[in-house]
Amino acid sequence: MKQMATRISSIAMLATLLPAVVRADDKEVIDYREHIMNTLNEQAAALGQILSGTIPDDNLVAHLETIALTASTALKSFEPKVQGGEAKPEVWSKWPDFSKRMNEFAQKTAEMAKIAKEKSKDEAVASALDALTCKSCHDEYRQEKKKAG
Amino acid sequence: MKQMATRISSIAMLATLLPAVVRADDKEVIDYREHIMNTLNEQAAALGQILSGTIPDDNLVAHLETIALTASTALKSFEPKVQGGEAKPEVWSKWPDFSKRMNEFAQKTAEMAKIAKEKSKDEAVASALDALTCKSCHDEYRQEKKKAG
Numbered sequence: 371m372k373q374m375a376t377r378i379s380s381i382a383m384l385a386t387l388l389p390a391v392v393r394a395d396d397k398e399v400i401d402y403r404e405h406i407m408n409t410l411n412e413q414a415a416a417l418g419q420i421l422s423g424t425i426p427d428d429n430l431v432a433h434l435e436t437i438a439l440t441a442s443t444a445l446k447s448f449e450p451k452v453q454g455g456e457a458k459p460e461v462w463s464k465w466p467d468f469s470k471r472m473n474e475f476a477q478k479t480a481e482m483a484k485i486a487k488e489k490s491k492d493e494a495v496a497s498a499l500d501a502l503t504c505k506s507c508h509d510e511y512r513q514e515k516k517k518a519g
Numbered sequence: 520m521k522q523m524a525t526r527i528s529s530i531a532m533l534a535t536l537l538p539a540v541v542r543a544d545d546k547e548v549i550d551y552r553e554h555i556m557n558t559l560n561e562q563a564a565a566l567g568q569i570l571s572g573t574i575p576d577d578n579l580v581a582h583l584e585t586i587a588l589t590a591s592t593a594l595k596s597f598e599p600k601v602q603g604g605e606a607k608p609e610v611w612s613k614w615p616d617f618s619k620r621m622n623e624f625a626q627k628t629a630e631m632a633k634i635a636k637e638k639s640k641d642e643a644v645a646s647a648l649d650a651l652t653c654k655s656c657h658d659e660y661r662q663e664k665k666k667a668g
Binding site (some may be wrong): 401412436 | 562591
């Protein structure tokens with residue numbers, strides 16, 4: 371604990387010496403929302419493998435539930451108005467539309483997870499195809515960057 | 520559906536012409552388990568940001584539930600004995616130990632998610648620190664690779 375306090379104090383001292391180009395907390399905010407969006411990306415890819423028949427569907431329901439849970443966390447991570455990463459400035463300049471669509475995404479994926487738990491796999495898949503229309507939002511609000519080498 | 524069948528048939532024909540160095544399904548198997556392990560990585564990182572106090576804890580319970588759900592899917596993704604990716608050969612040569620530890624991980628994170636939903640955030644955090652001992656298994660079973668540039 372003392373070590374941690376010393377470290378934090380050193381960082382605070384250092385921060386006063388550096389130009390304020392990027393605030394450390396801005397980077398944290400961007401990293402956090404990227405952890406969430408990357409989770410959606412990984413889970414959608416896993417789901418895609420199951421839907422294409424290359425991977426058995428044992429985990430189908432769990433993937434759909436994971437996507438729904440993660441969707442429920444996404445909007446909160448964009449609330450701080452910190453531009454950067456893969457988010458276009460339109461996220462905040464068109465916030466009413468962005469937040470409406472994010473809420474709809476959370477709602478639709480929650481319904482999808484409910485169907486997955488309570489009904490057949492076929493019905494779950496149909497609802498997933500309806501809920502996971504990622505591209506329409508990404509076209510408007512995401513500027514995909516190449517991964518650093 | 521017809522298009523898909525044509526495509527599959529073309530791939531099957533192509534496969535007979537190619538050297539059988541890597542079977543396509545082996546790559547799919549490796550990709551699938553990496554989607555799952557990457558999800559755990561992203562969610563653990565998001566959780567770490569909350570525990571260190573840099574990100575508000577609004578999504579704490581959802582992150583813990585997501586980790587538990589994903590942990591429940593992990594063992595299945597290693598069942599096909601396909602070496603490669605970041606998995607060491609020991610995953611399969613020491614399968615009884617590996618699978619036991621994966622099952623314990625799933626069980627402990629499920630308890631953690633239950634505590635998170637039913638009890639206080641402090642208790643949830645304590646159970647998370649107990650359940651998420653990723654390093655001990657990674658030291659034994661994972662060979663981390665540099666990401667391709």
